[in-house]
Amino acid sequence: MxxxxxxxxxxxxxxxxxxxxxxxxxxxxxxxxxxxxxxxxxxxxxxxxxxxxxxxxxxxxxxxxxxxxxxxxxxxxxxxxxxxxxxxxxxxxxxxxxxxxxxxxxxxxxxxxxxxxxxxxxxxxxxxxxxxxxxxxxxxxxxxxxxxxxxxQSRSILRLIAFSEILVMPLTLFMSFFGRSGLLTIVFYYHFLTLRYASQRNPHTRLMFGDLRVAAENFANKPTTPSFLQSAILSGIATICRMAPTVPHSQ
Incomplete structure (x- = not known):
């Protein structure tokens, strides 16, 4: 009191x-x-x-x-x-x-x-x-x-931030292809994204990767999805998973 x-x-x-x-x-x-x-x-x-x-x-x-x-x-x-x-x-x-x-x-x-x-x-x-x-x-x-x-709306905003962080990766590839950024931008941004993925204080980027993986797998496993597209999606998921850093379960 x-x-x-x-x-x-x-x-x-x-x-x-x-x-x-x-x-x-x-x-x-x-x-x-x-x-x-x-x-x-x-x-x-x-x-x-x-x-x-x-x-x-x-x-x-x-x-x-x-x-x-x-x-x-x-x-x-x-x-x-x-x-x-x-x-x-x-x-x-x-x-x-x-x-x-x-x-x-x-x-x-x-x-x-x-x-x-x-x-x-x-x-x-x-x-x-x-x-x-x-x-x-x-x-x-x-x-x-x-x-x-x-x-x-803070939780939704944090999820949108995480989603935009992920989308910037293909954007850097696109910009580099058209000469609007250098090749080193791709390398540096990949390392930035791995740091965000492994963040201890903000797990939203890691969670968003998980949500996108589930959504992509669900789409790939639909009976109407062509086999070539299914193989490409699953191969892309496997490649991204191999590139992801290891994160301790305590995080």
Whole structure:
């Protein structure tokens, strides 16, 4: 009860928000970089103030800044050791820092920025609610409604992010074939996708691979599916399974 009473007596309003910003500089900066990624995404889709290509690269740079700050939070002390590098590549923020670097010099495509936008939207909405609470429980009810909609759909959004991560792989193959990206983009993105598949904190990419495999097998096993198409689908599934990294059952 004492803790609840203290929270009730905590000052609200602009002064409280200012104090929070001073004491939580990194978190507020993360909120701002995610907001920047969201704004530049809309600028990419509706190019009124920025060139779409410029907005595209600003999205990736904002995401890189967010990922670097988040990575600094998770691993504040840098070390030169195998153990540190192993832990580094387990971090989701490291994955998306690499994602920005992979596509920074690739021709713009809306599918590439989709997972960045959706991740930014989820985390921006979550922290915005914290900031609104500092201003008062009844402030900005319209914004609170939008935030509640995002949080209510967060699981679906995470699944869409995972699906888009997978779709970007054939996209990189297509873009490389038409000279819109280099061959190294395919190699680097394959390694990014294996990191996402093995992620300990976010299993949605792994689960989406499983869902797609079940859907493909069900389609292949239909009596109406031609035998050549069935063989191609099952062969593709077997190839992808061999390329997938081993993930401990504890994850």
């Amino acid at each position: 004492a803790e609840g009473d203290d929270n009730d007596r905590r000052p609200k309003g602009i002064e409280c928000l200012k104090q929070h910003i001073v004491t939580h500089k990194v978190e507020v900066t993360l909120w701002a970089t995610r907001l920047a990624a969201i704004i530049f995404t809309f600028a990419y889709l509706v190019p009124l103030f920025w060139n779409p290509a410029s907005a595209y690269y600003r999205i990736l740079l904002a995401n890189a800044a967010t990922s670097a700050l988040r990575l600094h939070q998770r691993l504040p002390t840098m070390q030169i050791s195998v153990q540190f590098l192993t832990q580094l590549f387990k971090e989701d923020s490291c994955h998306y820092l690499l994602y920005s670097l992979i596509f920074l010099y690739v021709s713009p495509n809306i599918l590439i920025i989709l997972p960045v936008f959706l991740f930014s939207l989820i985390h921006f909405a979550s922290y915005s609610l914290t900031l609104l609470d500092l201003l008062g429980q009844n402030s900005w009810w319209g914004a609170r409604l939008l935030i509640s909609l995002v949080e209510f």
